[in-house]
Amino acid sequence: MLPFQTMHEAEMALARPLTFAERVWFRYSAQIPDFWLYCHNILFLFLIFSVAPLPLAFIDINNSKSLSKYKLQPKIRLPSHAIFKCYKDVMFMFIFVVGPLQLCSYPTVKLLGIRTGLPLPSGWEIFFQLLVYFLIEDYLNYWIHRLLHCKWGYEKIHRVHHEFTAPIGYAAPYAHWAEILILGIPSFVGPALVPGHMITFWLWIALRQMEAIDTHSGYDFPLSPAKYIPLYGGAEYHDYHHYVGGQSQSNFASVFTYCDYIYGTDKGYRYQKQHLAKLREQWGRGEQNGDAYHDPREAHSLTERGLELLALPDDGVPRLLLDTGCGLGLSGETLSEKEHHWIGLDISKSMLDVALKREVDGDLLLADMGQISKNLVPLGHQRHTRVCRAPKQSTH
Structure with a gap:
């Protein structure tokens, strides 16, 4: 909720006219409590997870010949009921694990200094903050993922995620509840070290979810982000990790590939x-x-x-x-x-x-x-x- 009653008050406080984006933000958020703004994250997660993998699921179910050539494991296709079961299981986990975790983490978010007011961050500020978030989360996730592949961690927790040796978009967050909690921690470390605006935080959570769906899509399309973003692993890179299965000691990186290269786990x-x-x-x-x-x-x-x-x-x-x-x-x-x-x-x-x-x-x-x-x-x-x-x- 903004501490201004009118746009004029906001412009007086900033000593300049509001930008178009700031006017839109003022109209939307002026009367909404910060807690409800933060809860938008949960809505974004549900929408992105429900909608983004849908085209890939249709391609799999319809067995499109023109697009099958881009499938990384073309001989493995899940029937529609198996895909729906995956979606249902993940939604159950979202409702009873991810949702409550997001709600309970609000005091931490406020403590970290994530703000909702004016002025809005510039495009470059958002870009560099998101880059820092991705790099930090990727480094921590690499080591957690690697530990989960030890005998105890894999058999007790991580093997659930590896039930899909040929990943699909809906299986990106398909995991043991403990793994969801553990891997959720690195997502907050970047914003804790480099606090930003709530809009930046929304973008961070949304982009991270979309990246996970892309990585688990099971398709390597010509316009895949991995072909244009330096050091980004993408679907083809992570597919190998699932392809080899629980015995895999390769390709632990969740986003970028530098950790696997530095520590020799991509040989x-x-x-x-x-x-x-x-x-x-x-x-x-x-x-x-x-x-x-x-x-x-x-x-x-x-x-x-x-x-x-x-x-x-x-x-x-x-x-x-x-x-x-x-x-x-x-x-x-x-x-x-x-x-x-x-x-x-x-x-x-x-x-x-x-x-x-x-x-x-x-x-x-x-x-x-x-x-x-x-x-x-x-x-x-x-x-x-x-x-x-x-x-x-x-x-x-």
């Missing part, structure tokens, strides 16, 4: 990109163990499928998974509960060639690296398995 990701680039070049030329594919379409098919299936964890060993059932792309733990049986293979280039050809022939079904679970059946322990597509013969 698996960079090695994978280099290796897959070489494979793409080889397969693009039709090379296959010194021989050439006779059909260019076959080479292209194997190239794309190989790039989807092959992944290099941090130890640099390519692995492939054989699934004896049909899954929805959730975590290995979820799939094992549904009685899916996995066989993990440390696979060479020649083995990958054979596996890809057999899948094309319909002999077996291959699964993405992101489906790894803690209880993989070692190769050789299960001699005969049934496959869920065209089970013409048993596999080893």
Whole structure:
């Protein structure tokens, strides 16, 4: 609530005319208590989370061919009921965890010195404050995220977020309630160190939520912010973290990639990109163990499928998974509960060639690296398995 009854009083106090933005702010906020202005944050969170991921969900459900080429894990698509369940679970968490947390944090916000009055900050002031907020939150979030990947933190808390090995926008805040509370703390550290206006705080919370949705979108579009913002990881960068799953010790950064680079936790990701680039070049030329594919379409098919299936964890060993059932792309733990049986293979280039050809022939079904679970059946322990597509013969 502003301490002025009229715009004239405000102009007299500032010793200058109000700008257009300040006039709009005066008309809107003059009679609204500061607490209710702060509560706008909750409304913004609900609206952004409900609306922003919606186009991505429609693309997934409709399986648009023109946009599917931008999907990072194109073979994994959640049905509409699974997407709605994710949304419902997150909204439940918003209502009973995030909302109360926002309301209870108001005294802290006032103590930090976040103001609601005039004058309004300049555009450059808002920009640099937001940059500081992102850098501070990103650094703290990196270390918290890294700690959550220790054995206890992952099994007790963080594994909930990793139920989606192929992320979707609605899964950005899908997490254990304790993780939501813990990761909410860094969001207030920046405003505490560099207090700003309530408008800046609104923008900070809104942009951070939109960034999380973009990072978990599962799509790498040509106009993705990651292609234009320096050091911004984006969806492709974070998708690798979910793709590898709970065993991942790479790509912990939530926004920027500098921490992963400085502390060496992006080596698996960079090695994978280099290796897959070489494979793409080889397969693009039709090379296959010194021989050439006779059909260019076959080479292209194997190239794309190989790039989807092959992944290099941090130890640099390519692995492939054989699934004896049909899954929805959730975590290995979820799939094992549904009685899916996995066989993990440390696979060479020649083995990958054979596996890809057999899948094309319909002999077996291959699964993405992101489906790894803690209880993989070692190769050789299960001699005969049934496959869920065209089970013409048993596999080893």
